[in-house]
Amino acid sequence: MARVRKAVFPVAGMGTRFLPATKASPKEMLPVIDKPLIQYAVEEAVSAGMDTLVFVTGRNKRSIEDHFDKAYELESELKAKCKLEMLELVQNMIPGHVSCLYIRQAEPLGLGHAVLCAEPVVGDDPFAVILADDLFYYEEQGCLSQMMEVFEANRCSVVGVQKMPRNEVSRYGVISGSSLREGLWEVDTFVEKPDPADAPSDVVVAGRYILQPSIFGLLNNTRAGAGGEIQLTDALSDQAQKEKVLAYQILGKRYDCGSKLGYLEATVELGVEHPSFGEDFREYLVRFVDSLRVRR
Secondary structure, eight states: OOOOOEEEEEOOOOOGGGTTTTSSSOGGGOEETTEEHHHHHHHHHHHTTOOEEEEEEOTTOHHHHHHTSOOHHHHHHHHHTTOHHHHHHHHTSSOTTOEEEEEEOSSOOOHHHHHHHTHHHHTTSOEEEEOTTEEEEOSSOOHHHHHHHHHHHHOSEEEEEEEOOGGGGGGSEEEEEEEEETTEEEEEEEEESOOGGGOSOSEEEEEEEEEOTTHHHHHHTOOOOGGGSOOHHHHHHHHHHHSOEEEEEOOSEEEETTSHHHHHHHHHHHHTTOTTTHHHHHHHHHHHHHHHHHHO
16 A cells, blocks of 8 residues: 655645735744744654655745755855854755655635645645644654554544634634544544534644545535635545545644744744753743733
8 A cells, every 4th residue: 555655735825814924925934933834844744754745835935945945055154164063954954865846826726726736746645734834742743643643554534633612613624523532533524614603513623634645536526615715624525425534633732823823822832842942931931921920
């Protein structure tokens, strides 16, 4: 059976929630501490065994390609100044055996359409989809690696999910299905951004997928849904009627870095874990919180 070696990164979105910062720079290049969001996503994919990274891009996304390309001038300058640690960081962002491919999504027609754009590269192989603005932190194991174990055991599409307060589910795709064990469901259908009162559960899609290639045929026949876009969840609902689709509850903390609050939470919480300055930053935060109490 084919191994999962290809990961698709839909990065063609406009990032309007972060304007004006994203007017000329992709939201996926927003840094959390010292790495852009897209690099966290790529590192997660590589650690899970991916060796072909497919970026579905749009206008003003060239900086993503540049980020993972070789930077001759920068490397020469770092080498000349004997900044060897920084040189190693720049040269080893992606292992040598990993390939990066770039496909242009001409129109922003939704996540389902972005995934469909990757079909010529993915072909008939199972593949992963990673949304870079969903950043996960779990010290023991990356979330895609967790999902790979579920996929290998079941050989069917696996959707990463997390539980969410009912009043917040209207921002997500929500699953309906039957529980197989703690943290694992067999999916009947997906509902995109339902009213909380109508939501079939409090289990929401969390920006990670491992998909069987049959999804492409279903996407080709999927009509525009919520927001006038081709929704991946609509095609997944169709797939769940024809074959097994599982939802796996990802272990770890999820940061919704597509929102300003989630982005700030990721910056602060990963900052206190940073090996170089985490302790100093933690002490600063304690002093800052104390100063807020005094002001009140």
